[in-house]
Amino acid sequence: MRSDTSQTIYRNDYTPPAYLVDTVELGFDLDPARTIVASRLTMRRNPDSERAEIELYGENLELVALRMNGKPLGKRDYRIDGNLLRIANPPQDVTLEIETITAPEKNTTLNGLYVSNGSFFTQCEAEGFRNITYFPDRPDVMAKFTVMLRADKQKYPVLLSNGNLIEEGELDDGRHFAKWEDPFKKPSYLFALVAAQLVCQEETFRLKDGRDALLQVWVEEGNLDKTDYAMQSLKNSIRWDEERFGLELDLDRFMIVAVGDFNMGAMENKGLNIFNTKFVLANPRVATDVDYAGIEAVVGHEYFHNWTGNRVTCRDWFQLSLKEGLTVFRDQEFSADMIGTASGRAVTRIEQVRTLRQAQFPEDAGPMAHPVRPDSFVEINNFYTVTVYEKGAEVVRMLQTLVGRDGFRKGMDLYFERHDGQAVTCDDFRNAMADANQRDLILFERWYSQAGTPIVKARTQYDADAKTYSITFTQSCPATPGQPKKLPFHIPIAVGLLGADGRDMPLGQDGANGSTAVLELTEETQTFNFTGVGEQPTPSILRDFSAPVVLEYDYTDLELLHLFSHDSDPVNRWEAGQRLAMQRLLRLTSAVASGGKLELDATFIDAMRKILTDDGLDPSFREQALLLPSETMMAEQMSVVNPQAINAARQFVRATIGTTLRTELMQQYLANMTPGEYSPDALSAGRRGLKNLALSYLAAAPDADAIELAQAQFDNAGNMTDRVAALIGLIHAGADSAAPALQAFYADFEKEALVVDKWFAMQAAAPATTVKAVRELMKHRAFTLKNPNRARSLIFSFCGANPAQFHAPDGSGYAFWAEQVIALDALNPQVASRLARSLDRWRRYAPALQGQMKKALQKVAGGKKLSNDVREVISKALAN
Numbered sequence: 001m002r003s004d005t006s007q008t009i010y011r012n013d014y015t016p017p018a019y020l021v022d023t024v025e026l027g028f029d030l031d032p033a034r035t036i037v038a039s040r041l042t043m044r045r046n047p048d049s050e051r052a053e054i055e056l057y058g059e060n061l062e063l064v065a066l067r068m069n070g071k072p073l074g075k076r077d078y079r080i081d082g083n084l085l086r087i088a089n090p091p092q093d094v095t096l097e098i099e100t101i102t103a104p105e106k107n108t109t110l111n112g113l114y115v116s117n118g119s120f121f122t123q124c125e126a127e128g129f130r131n132i133t134y135f136p137d138r139p140d141v142m143a144k145f146t147v148m149l150r151a152d153k154q155k156y157p158v159l160l161s162n163g164n165l166i167e168e169g170e171l172d173d174g175r176h177f178a179k180w181e182d183p184f185k186k187p188s189y190l191f192a193l194v195a196a197q198l199v200c201q202e203e204t205f206r207l208k209d210g211r212d213a214l215l216q217v218w219v220e221e222g223n224l225d226k227t228d229y230a231m232q233s234l235k236n237s238i239r240w241d242e243e244r245f246g247l248e249l250d251l252d253r254f255m256i257v258a259v260g261d262f263n264m265g266a267m268e269n270k271g272l273n274i275f276n277t278k279f280v281l282a283n284p285r286v287a288t289d290v291d292y293a294g295i296e297a298v299v300g301h302e303y304f305h306n307w308t309g310n311r312v313t314c315r316d317w318f319q320l321s322l323k324e325g326l327t328v329f330r331d332q333e334f335s336a337d338m339i340g341t342a343s344g345r346a347v348t349r350i351e352q353v354r355t356l357r358q359a360q361f362p363e364d365a366g367p368m369a370h371p372v373r374p375d376s377f378v379e380i381n382n383f384y385t386v387t388v389y390e391k392g393a394e395v396v397r398m399l400q401t402l403v404g405r406d407g408f409r410k411g412m413d414l415y416f417e418r419h420d421g422q423a424v425t426c427d428d429f430r431n432a433m434a435d436a437n438q439r440d441l442i443l444f445e446r447w448y449s450q451a452g453t454p455i456v457k458a459r460t461q462y463d464a465d466a467k468t469y470s471i472t473f474t475q476s477c478p479a480t481p482g483q484p485k486k487l488p489f490h491i492p493i494a495v496g497l498l499g500a501d502g503r504d505m506p507l508g509q510d511g512a513n514g515s516t517a518v519l520e521l522t523e524e525t526q527t528f529n530f531t532g533v534g535e536q537p538t539p540s541i542l543r544d545f546s547a548p549v550v551l552e553y554d555y556t557d558l559e560l561l562h563l564f565s566h567d568s569d570p571v572n573r574w575e576a577g578q579r580l581a582m583q584r585l586l587r588l589t590s591a592v593a594s595g596g597k598l599e600l601d602a603t604f605i606d607a608m609r610k611i612l613t614d615d616g617l618d619p620s621f622r623e624q625a626l627l628l629p630s631e632t633m634m635a636e637q638m639s640v641v642n643p644q645a646i647n648a649a650r651q652f653v654r655a656t657i658g659t660t661l662r663t664e665l666m667q668q669y670l671a672n673m674t675p676g677e678y679s680p681d682a683l684s685a686g687r688r689g690l691k692n693l694a695l696s697y698l699a700a701a702p703d704a705d706a707i708e709l710a711q712a713q714f715d716n717a718g719n720m721t722d723r724v725a726a727l728i729g730l731i732h733a734g735a736d737s738a739a740p741a742l743q744a745f746y747a748d749f750e751k752e753a754l755v756v757d758k759w760f761a762m763q764a765a766a767p768a769t770t771v772k773a774v775r776e777l778m779k780h781r782a783f784t785l786k787n788p789n790r791a792r793s794l795i796f797s798f799c800g801a802n803p804a805q806f807h808a809p810d811g812s813g814y815a816f817w818a819e820q821v822i823a824l825d826a827l828n829p830q831v832a833s834r835l836a837r838s839l840d841r842w843r844r845y846a847p848a849l850q851g852q853m854k855k856a857l858q859k860v861a862g863g864k865k866l867s868n869d870v871r872e873v874i875s876k877a878l879a880n
């Protein structure tokens, strides 16, 4: 909630800071109603700047005192202009002393210093530090921080900040203090403090260089039985970064703190990572396999930021993907390496592709489309997006594909050699990759500068006499806001050719490596020739999803079936199944809409049966291959979206699979039980995944036996994965037993906030849950808008995961959405702004729905005290 009006910031307007900060000493007298912050900054003129002015940002602060080189500054010595405090013509070297007051208990934004469940926490990325004190709050100002915390000892026994604890002791009036020093210079967005009633699991861990580091996971009392997996994941992360990238932990102490009120997943503050409880707390009773995987990924992600983000940080926020895209790539590789098997690695890759198609492609085709390195923004918090994170990770992955795994490591080494301790740009990263490998990566920059998902059309030609095969690629990219025309991208396309026997053919092509060639498409149209091709092949194009593009190729059903049965590349094997399913789902959607007959061909069912029963394949891969494209992905393929028809068509296919493959599903259900003690390892999780997918198809049929099976699984489940899967089966089947099961579930877990979130989310996403039912659930005593996890569990789940109900023809879903965006915005603009994006794709619906959506968008736009966050999203949605 800014006091100034919204203003667009442009990347090209970047200028270096006029003053640099060498040291920061912060003193906190923590009090929920009135926290006093004293700051002493030593500053000096930046030789790289011509400007002679100190610029400090501050928001929602009461300024008590300001002194420069010991002298109090009066109202005429500085200007406050919106959120900027300026001091003109200061001397070369300056010591500033600033005293401010803030009221953390009134801070519902969870940005800056705030109170959660009676304790103090901070969140400073991107621009939260300016809510704590006046400071040149921009990432290219890096300083050494020393922090003194003072607080009531009983209420806040634990006092934490970045770096090392150098002193602690008692004060008068029942207060105590702790002094922390961070030996590394850092930007203000990496500052953190915690003053809380917490307990920790701790351990010393031997680093590769022989040093011992103290590792701690801090949680509320009562949650110590849920910290093992986070701790294990942290140790695995440290080891992995040592081994894969030669990067070591640079501190003697590394802390993870879990907090229940948090806007995002977690935050990489130096030495003091602060996490949403969702990504820390787990035991088999309360957490699912998906939760466990999330914890491993996020713990890894935040830990890996210590090098990619903290030691080398961003020059400005337009470079956000420099740290986020690279760090997501690193956490993806970490998760894949933790599984270890080729098939497990492929499953993680498939999940990444699914996320891209489900969330990033729509973003790239909608009103908020932006390049991986955006050119402008109103509110930077709106640009922590799937494009910056997930597409950013794809861009890094393509670099690795182009220079090879060893070449990528060389590039990383050079990047740190050049830039350790600096705030740099995406170009600096790309240049390090290019220089370390003597590669020309000039064209590759377009992946950073151009928005939109490229479309690659492929045509093939086989010449039996000459035994040559050619593939011609033509690329294009749709216009996006502010970018009507695009230049060709540098696209690595991994290709293999399958013979009639299903085996890979050896490739006679330059750059071919065994049976897969990485072709580099750099022009609009290019033809690649293969020689010595003895028979008409089936092309396997874009293996391992080698680029984030849409591949258009006129595959016949026979070719797809061939690939689905045989492709040696598991990602394309899966992809062939998705294409087969999507074609049918879209045809059935039209049939539903036109009242036509609904039929599913035996060919498709047989292909599914073959995969389902192929015991030579990992259960987790079979689960992926049998999962249908989501309703959102189907919607993206239609020119006019009909949410109810999509839902009906998909339900029809699910029910048909449940009926026609009943025997096989039942067999697999029984064959993939995981008796004994729960373990979250990938193989066990994969078995549960396949078993529970089988259950969900059986329950979709729905037949009485399946419902009984689900009920039995619910009653006897030894872990949350099985319990939730069974409950969802009951709910989706509309079983009479669903309501009592939901009640029992709530009674068993009402003290576990994260499980109560699941309880709301399951109901919100159920096909029978109407807007009215959601409004009823909002009256439940456990519901509150103030906790982001809870708001997400009910409201976001409904608006995002229940399209057929959300898009109710009477517009009631949209009216509900508008109300909630406005209500949330008054509390927490960052969270409200995420919900505000639910109608991004409104122009793709039938005119009647469009009209209702526009009305709802305009209602929000007309809100009197709208945040910049929500205003940016809504005005972009409404713009032409």
Ligand code: TRP
Pocket: 123, 125, 126, 262, 263, 264, 265, 266, 267, 268, 301, 302, 324, 384
């Ligand atoms: N940098 C964090 C990450 O990717 C995420 C983050 C950015 C964040 N802004 C935030 C977290 C605001 C919480 C609140 O790991």
Ligand code: ZN
Pocket: 301, 305, 323, 324, 327
């Ligand atoms: Zn991150």
